[in-house]
Amino acid sequence: MSSYRVSARKYRPQKFADVSSQEFVTQTLKNAIITKKTAHSYLFSGPRGVGKTTIARIFSKAMNCSNPRDGEPCNDCDSCREITAGNHPDVFELDAASNRGIDDVRAIQDAAKFFPIKGKYKFFIVDEVHMLTQQAFNALLKILEEPPEYLIFILATTNPEKIPATIASRCQRFPLQRIKISEIINSIRLIAKEEKVKIDEDSLFLIAKLGDGALRDAQGVFDLSVSFCGDKIRYEELKNFLNIPDKEIYFNLSGFIREGNAGEILSYFNELNSKGFDLQTLFNGITEHLRDLMTVISTGNTELLDESDSIKEKYSAEAKTFSAEQISRLLKVMFEAENRFKFSSNQKILMEVLLAELCRMNKEVIDLAKIISGLEAVKKKSLTEKSPESEDLKSEESIIPESITEYKPAEPEIKNTVQHENSVKKADKTNPGDSELIKKLKELFDLEEYKFN
Numbered sequence: 001m002s003s004y005r006v007s008a009r010k011y012r013p014q015k016f017a018d019v020s021s022q023e024f025v026t027q028t029l030k031n032a033i034i035t036k037k038t039a040h041s042y043l044f045s046g047p048r049g050v051g052k053t054t055i056a057r058i059f060s061k062a063m064n065c066s067n068p069r070d071g072e073p074c075n076d077c078d079s080c081r082e083i084t085a086g087n088h089p090d091v092f093e094l095d096a097a098s099n100r101g102i103d104d105v106r107a108i109q110d111a112a113k114f115f116p117i118k119g120k121y122k123f124f125i126v127d128e129v130h131m132l133t134q135q136a137f138n139a140l141l142k143i144l145e146e147p148p149e150y151l152i153f154i155l156a157t158t159n160p161e162k163i164p165a166t167i168a169s170r171c172q173r174f175p176l177q178r179i180k181i182s183e184i185i186n187s188i189r190l191i192a193k194e195e196k197v198k199i200d201e202d203s204l205f206l207i208a209k210l211g212d213g214a215l216r217d218a219q220g221v222f223d224l225s226v227s228f229c230g231d232k233i234r235y236e237e238l239k240n241f242l243n244i245p246d247k248e249i250y251f252n253l254s255g256f257i258r259e260g261n262a263g264e265i266l267s268y269f270n271e272l273n274s275k276g277f278d279l280q281t282l283f284n285g286i287t288e289h290l291r292d293l294m295t296v297i298s299t300g301n302t303e304l305l306d307e308s309d310s311i312k313e314k315y316s317a318e319a320k321t322f323s324a325e326q327i328s329r330l331l332k333v334m335f336e337a338e339n340r341f342k343f344s345s346n347q348k349i350l351m352e353v354l355l356a357e358l359c360r361m362n363k364e365v366i367d368l369a370k371i372i373s374g375l376e377a378v379k380k381k382s383l384t385e386k387s388p389e390s391e392d393l394k395s396e397e398s399i400i401p402e403s404i405t406e407y408k409p410a411e412p413e414i415k416n417t418v419q420h421e422n423s424v425k426k427a428d429k430t431n432p433g434d435s436e437l438i439k440k441l442k443e444l445f446d447l448e449e450y451k452f453n
């Protein structure tokens with residue numbers, strides 16, 4: 001393993017055709033090269049690890065190649081080889097995160113004055129360009145305003161909103177996309193094949209997902225996995241090594257939530273916590289699990305899930321046990337807690353509160369749904385049978401589950417309370433038996449979390 005090279009470097013695409021998920025950008029650049037309609041400045045924006053500097057290098061190669069084919073570099077001529085090796089005299093790369101001052105941009109200004117030494121074009125690839133100081137941006141603007149014929153700037157950034165409008169407006173802008181999970185999987189599968197590493201499908205999924213849309217990050221996880229598992233990567237071993245909560249855990253958690261079993265979920269969580277799982281990963285995992293269930297319920301299939309077939313089947317079955325409304329309420333709890341959780345100094349306690357809240361909320365939504373369907377049944381019955389009022393009320397009361405009769409709203413608004421009293425008073429006059437029921441229902445419907453859209 002000593003000769004093992006980091007995958008991200010070894011397998012960096014050398015042609016536009018090899019770049020994943022950015023067809024819009026690569027095709028546009030290729031067409032510009034073929035029709036000789038290239039611009040002098042480009043702005044590539046997008047998350048880290050999606051190929052910004054990779055595309056910039058391929059572009060500089062194709063423009064300087066002595067034998068380009070269909071807009072692609074040959075990767076064989078002197079110029080191509082030098083750019084690949086990072087020692088072409090006309091292609092400059094600058095990391096603005098560490099060279100952000102006026103002097104650094106002045107050096108570019110000076111270098112830009114001279115004709116290319118070897119190639120046809122002089123390239124300046126400035127990564128993380130949003131980090132430049134205002135002075136440096138002003139100096140850069142001067143070059144961009146009147147660039148010499150041979151000069152091409154490629155500015156790359158993860159924060160395009162921080163680029164002054166005067167700079168951005170002079171660039172052709174290309175927003176790069178996150179890389180699709182399926183493409184990351186394909187890419188890792190190819191690397192594994194090249195490296196003669198056996199890897200199962202579930203491991204491929206796990207590695208691709210940990211990359212979170214960045215191929216470079218996924219390749220990093222793959223390298224790490226190889227260093228631990230050797231040339232045979234098995235899911236069971238890998239997930240233990242990475243200490244990643246298994247998918248099964250989330251299905252167990254949603255099972256407890258479905259049953260409204262706060263006691264069980266808390267003891268299960270404590271068991272998980274003792275295994276040392278990262279709680280932020282667990283939090284994100286629960287949100288993602290609920291989101292996946294919501295997707296399956298909304299679309300009626302599992303096509304949009306980034307999961308293996310065996311996991312997709314489980315989602316199909318699990319989705320049938322929840323309604324869209326239930327899941328959306330649970331997701332709302334998670335989203336509202338997101339920031340609080342991230343910055344909490346005691347994530348363990350907060351997670352316990354959250355899990356108990358998810359159980360409680362889900363139970364009450366089920367109860368409310370039961371009441372509504374019960375009331376509808378009663379209404380239907382009274383319409384068809386025209387039975388005496390008292391009998392209807394009797395059956396209405398029997399429909400209310402115990403937990404609801406115990407339910408106390410947190411802080412009802414004063415205005416609402418007055419309304420309650422009015423309605424209760426009126427109800428008292430007409431029929432003393434249903435006052436309590438009406439009051440409870442009104443309280444329920446007045447609460448924000450029970451409002452139906």
Ligand SMILES: [Zn+2]
Nearest residue numbers: 065074077080
């Ligand atoms: Zn070439």
